[in-house]
Amino acid sequence: MEILIVGGGAAGLMAAVCAKERAPGAKVTILEAGPRVGKKLLSTGNGRCNLTNTGAAPASYAPAGGLRALERMPPARVMEKFERMGLQLRLEGEGRVYPASDAASSVLDTLRLTAAHLGVEEVTGFCAVRAQAARGRFLLEDGEGKRVAGDRLILATGGRAASKVTGYDLARGLGHSVTPLRPGLLPVKTDGAGIKGLNGVRVKCAATLLRGERAVLRQEGEVLFKDFGLSGIAVFQLSRALARLGGDAIALDLLPGFTEREAGEFLRARAETLSWRETDAFLLGMFHKNLARNLLAAAGIGPGLAGEVRAERIALLARLVKHWRHAVTGTPGFESAQVTVGGVPMDEVEERAMASRVCPGLYLAGEILDVDGPCGGYNLNWAWASGAVAGESAAAQ
Ligand SMILES: Cc1cc2nc3c(=O)[nH]c(=O)nc-3n(C[C@H](O)[C@H](O)[C@H](O)COP(=O)(O)OP(=O)(O)OC[C@H]3O[C@@H](n4cnc5c(N)ncnc54)[C@H](O)[C@@H]3O)c2cc1C
Incomplete structure (x- = not known):
């Protein structure tokens, strides 16, 4: 089985690790538009990465409903997952969790090392502009004519906040809608x-x-x-x-x-x-x-x-x-925003598996979805939780 993950950010990296852990024999490939994965992670939390919040629960997010992935992967499990990957954590005020090193790079290094060790493939410089689903397979194309095919597709392309590339058109092309997009946390x-x-x-x-x-x-x-x-x-x-x-x-x-x-x-x-x-x-x-x-x-x-x-x-x-x-x-505007308000609505996604209800074999995770949380580690928590669930579900089917 070949699992393609578009977007090598927080959700995509976590999805890759969880997919490979669940199905070690599967080929898992991250396709990232930038020259390296996880660039945005380095600037989170003023360079310290506030990676989760112990108080994060479905009620912390907007809009209400559709967030049962957070029950499968609550903050305690997110923290446990990172600790098992070798990241030491520190709890600060208001439930904010940071890497003990105080360096966002430790979070990215932890994910990259684990993904590489598990055999996740990384393709950088691949900006997906078209996605097609036919006969149970997915075909992705970048703007330069490169093509990649796989059996499962996870869209983890993030939002418009502080990002020049997005995956909303890919989601639309596969039958999803996208609610109006507005900048949040700015x-x-x-x-x-x-x-x-x-x-x-x-x-x-x-x-x-x-x-x-x-x-x-x-x-x-x-x-x-x-x-x-x-x-x-x-x-x-x-x-x-x-x-x-x-x-x-x-x-x-x-x-x-x-x-x-x-x-x-x-x-x-x-x-x-x-x-x-x-x-x-x-x-x-x-x-x-x-x-x-x-x-x-x-x-x-x-x-x-x-x-x-x-x-x-x-x-x-x-x-x-x-x-x-x-x-x-x-x-x-979006350049100054930390999160996108709006995206693919959760009622188009089977919430416990993060599986698309409109396109079989497609999974979505992270900020591309119409889910946003407050400052304090909530948005990365959503990216990890939904990414983990999407990765596990894609690999399990
Ligand atoms: C300055 C700043 C500070 C922040 N600090 C915090 C914090 O401390 N705590 C917190 O909880 N949240 C924080 N956030 C929010 C958090 O970073 C995001 O919510 C989170 O990164 C979303 O994860 P994601 O994987 O969905 O998207 P991203 O992390 O944005 O990753 C998406 C990836 O997909 C790639 N991509 C997009 N389109 C395509 C395409 N068509 N083809 C190929 N690749 C594509 C992008 O290049 C990117 O690498 C911060 C945000 C910003 C901007």
Whole structure:
């Protein structure tokens, strides 16, 4: 039996290892467009590769449903698999798992060495542009006329996030549909003077994505101001909801432990205690000085002494500190994204085997599918789990 795997990324490498372990006599070939496999893995987790999350469960992902592969291959089994391949792991905060070496290259080396030892073949520089299924066989062609044939095909071509090549047309050619593709886990562009001069400033706060006045999603964490808008983990998480559900604004709550009334009382008391300070120094010690300056400007608090600021201005400042609204104007696009929202819908895939329901012998795994998870190791976890299940199932049939 010959198993072809298009895409030598996280899902494709794991699929190859699991297929070969399941059927050692099968010929397993990875066809990768790039000059080497697993390039993207090296830049994951800021070069450290946050490879899974102990809390990853079907409910962690969007859209809901269709993720029983994660039950077959939960994070504990993903970790066990890597440890058996010789990778030492380290658990950090919020369930994030990294290689103990702190180097993403260790993850890739582990997979490559295991795949080579098992006899997986790697063909690089093969960008598949056409896939055909006929009489139980698959025929793949690259753009230069090279052809490869096999009995089973696993599409593990990833998504559009930070990638120039994709496999969506291959999936379409084999009868699948593809839902609209949008960038996820990325900064958000915002408009307005609010962020002027704040590039590089970080704040721990709660960020809420709003559609009209309705809160779509609230996320506590770090927000990083950029000259074009908002970034940081909290905004990354909101960007997935923005991609799926839409949104007009992000409201920042800079004092999430306070109600608006408490924030007002706190600021009034502060203005009394620090009545001698110039207004431009009133918020120093609470917020970064540029952030303080922008908040005061937005609340219309001009030069003078803190003790002389009128009560309604303090109330406006409290409102701003609790609901600082930034209109969303877009995102920087797929180049800046960590994940693709959208893809081949899971209802076209038999979820326990990752087998196509429309094309017998075809399997799909990883980001090509319409499945995305939050920051924190969830997306690689999906790639490993779905890749492992696809590889085992393809080899088992
Ligand atoms: C900067 C960055 C940091 C990230 N950090 C993390 C992290 O720390 N933790 C986490 O969980 N997730 C992280 N992610 C997300 C994670 O990397 C992806 O979700 C995951 O790699 C998807 O795996 P995949 O195998 O489906 O796709 P990929 O890893 O993208 O692999 C797909 C492969 O297929 C190849 N390919 C595509 N089309 C074709 C074709 N037509 N013919 C041949 N080959 C083709 C590509 O060249 C690529 O090598 C990060 C993403 C980015 C961009």
